[in-house]
Amino acid sequence: MRVLVLGGDGYLGWPTALHLSDRGHDTAVLDNLARRGYDRELGVQSLVPIEDLETRVAAWEEVSGRKIPAYTGDLLDADFVYRVLREFAPDAIVHFAEQRAAPYSMIDREHAVYTQHNNVVGTLNLMYAIAETNPDIHLVKLGTMGEYGTPNIDIEEGWLEVEHNGRKDRMLYPKKPGSFYHLSKVHDSHNLEFGCRIWGMRVTDLNQGVVYGQQTDQTVRDARLATRFDYDAVFGTVLNRFVIQAVLGEPLTVYGAGGQTRGFLDIRDTVECIRLAVENPADAGEFRVFNQMTESYSVSQLAALVAESFAGPVQVEHLENPRIEQAEHYYNVKHTGLVGLGLQPHLLSETLIESMFDIVSANKDRVDPAALLPTVRWQGPLKR
Numbered sequence: 085m086r087v088l089v090l091g092g093d094g095y096l097g098w099p100t101a102l103h104l105s106d107r108g109h110d111t112a113v114l115d116n117l118a119r120r121g122y123d124r125e126l127g128v129q130s131l132v133p134i135e136d137l138e139t140r141v142a143a144w145e146e147v148s149g150r151k152i153p154a155y156t157g158d159l160l161d162a163d164f165v166y167r168v169l170r171e172f173a174p175d176a177i178v179h180f181a182e183q184r185a186a187p188y189s190m191i192d193r194e195h196a197v198y199t200q201h202n203n204v205v206g207t208l209n210l211m212y213a214i215a216e217t218n219p220d221i222h223l224v225k226l227g228t229m230g231e232y233g234t235p236n237i238d239i240e241e242g243w244l245e246v247e248h249n250g251r252k253d254r255m256l257y258p259k260k261p262g263s264f265y266h267l268s269k270v271h272d273s274h275n276l277e278f279g280c281r282i283w284g285m286r287v288t289d290l291n292q293g294v295v296y297g298q299q300t301d302q303t304v305r306d307a308r309l310a311t312r313f314d315y316d317a318v319f320g321t322v323l324n325r326f327v328i329q330a331v332l333g334e335p336l337t338v339y340g341a342g343g344q345t346r347g348f349l350d351i352r353d354t355v356e357c358i359r360l361a362v363e364n365p366a367d368a369g370e371f372r373v374f375n376q377m378t379e380s381y382s383v384s385q386l387a388a389l390v391a392e393s394f395a396g397p398v399q400v401e402h403l404e405n406p407r408i409e410q411a412e413h414y415y416n417v418k419h420t421g422l423v424g425l426g427l428q429p430h431l432l433s434e435t436l437i438e439s440m441f442d443i444v445s446a447n448k449d450r451v452d453p454a455a456l457l458p459t460v461r462w463q464g465p466l467k468r
């Protein structure tokens with residue numbers, strides 16, 4: 085198949101493009117390099133050094149003999165999006181190209197507006213470009229488990245059968261997201277479901293949990309193929325941060341009591357889930373939703389797991405939670421769709437955590453410890 089990966093210079097987009105290319109798909113990437121710009125803005129960098137996009141695709145061609153055309157440009161530029169879709173003529177598009185950090189979206193008004201404008205308008209441009217160039221393209225869109233939040237009922241895969249005053253309907257599962265970033269994904273999901281209903285689009289919305297890990301079968305083939313690994317308090321995600329903090333001898337930063345529970349998955353499962361979704365397209369008019377996670381853990385369980393796996397002493401510090409989120413809650417998520425397509429999950433084991441310790445040790449001189457502490461507070465600048 086011909087697959088276009090939007091956000092193909094990012095943490096997940098790059099390894100996904102390699103995985104699809106390795107499996108024989110004609111793969112191209114599109115990216116506006118915004119993520120590298122956030123690094124400059126925040127004064128941080130990936131723990132593992134990463135090459136520029138040009139060097140990455142040249143290295144992949146050297147290693148695999150396969151080409152990955154790279155389109156540099158912005159989803160907010162509709163003419164560019166239409167041009168790329170006409171030129172590359174994809175059968176499927178994988179859409180990772182959004183601002184994805186909850187804390188970044190909560191810095192201030194400007195960052196909240198940027199996040200929702202970038203994510204929602206970028207996706208709308210893409211929807212129109214698909215509808216007007218080839219409505220048969222299957223769009224695989226990255227959503228997030230955080231769209232659901234932490235409701236006190238079981239979380240279904242996107243849809244909920246509701247009975248109300250004696251009548252029944254199948255409704256989009258109600259959403260209770262926890263940041264302006266997570267809200268942008270909810271807005272996207274609603275727009276996409278509407279596109280399926282009115283234009284007959286075929287869409288798979290992947291509500292992905294928090295990803296951990298840094299290596300895939302393809303990225304390990306050459307150091308120039310490495311993907312980014314973020315540790316800072318804005319873009320670093322919780323398990324990756326705990327592993328890095330353990331190696332640096334810094335305390336693991338559990339926000340609050342640590343009872344908040346989330347869904348997680350290994351980066352090797354992310355790339356495989358995308359392949360499975362691409363190779364098994366949604367029907368025309370279908371808004372198909374999968375919950376892309378393999379296991380649930382509370383933040384304190386994760387801290388304990390990292391502390392147990394690390395050979396040296398590990399201190400766990402409970403910081404006042406900078407976010408507003410439920411400290412203790414029910415969490416029971418249905419996630420059978422991707423397993424039904426053939427996913428064989430890599431569950432979190434000490435072996436994986438140990439291999440992450442080695443990656444961190446090799447790069448620990450690149451860490452700025454000041455970037456580890458959270459500075460963005462959900463309470464924000466509101467006057468009370």
Ligand code: NAD
Pocket residue numbers: 090091092093094095096097114115116117118119120157158159160179180181182183184202206226227228229292293294295296321
């Ligand atoms: P990332 O920031 O590393 O990658 C996103 C890429 O998209 C970046 O390279 C960025 O430059 C590009 N981009 C952003 N806006 C763009 C635009 N307007 N036009 C073109 N390119 C643009 O993020 P990631 O961690 O790889 O996440 C990828 C996707 O997966 C995101 O949509 C995110 O919401 C979702 N997701 C990530 C995680 C996680 O744990 N990392 C978990 C669940 C869902």
Ligand code: USQ
Pocket residue numbers: 184185186187227228229230231266292293294295319320321322323325337338339340344346347383407409
């Ligand atoms: N947390 C800590 N200590 C830390 C960092 C985080 O206790 O040092 C806690 C947070 O309070 C939160 C949980 O860990 O309860 C997860 O935080 P995170 O920063 O790892 O993840 P999150 O902000 O939810 O966002 C990440 C990705 C985002 C994706 C989301 C999936 O950045 O793109 O959408 O995970 S999910 O959480 O399922 O919505």
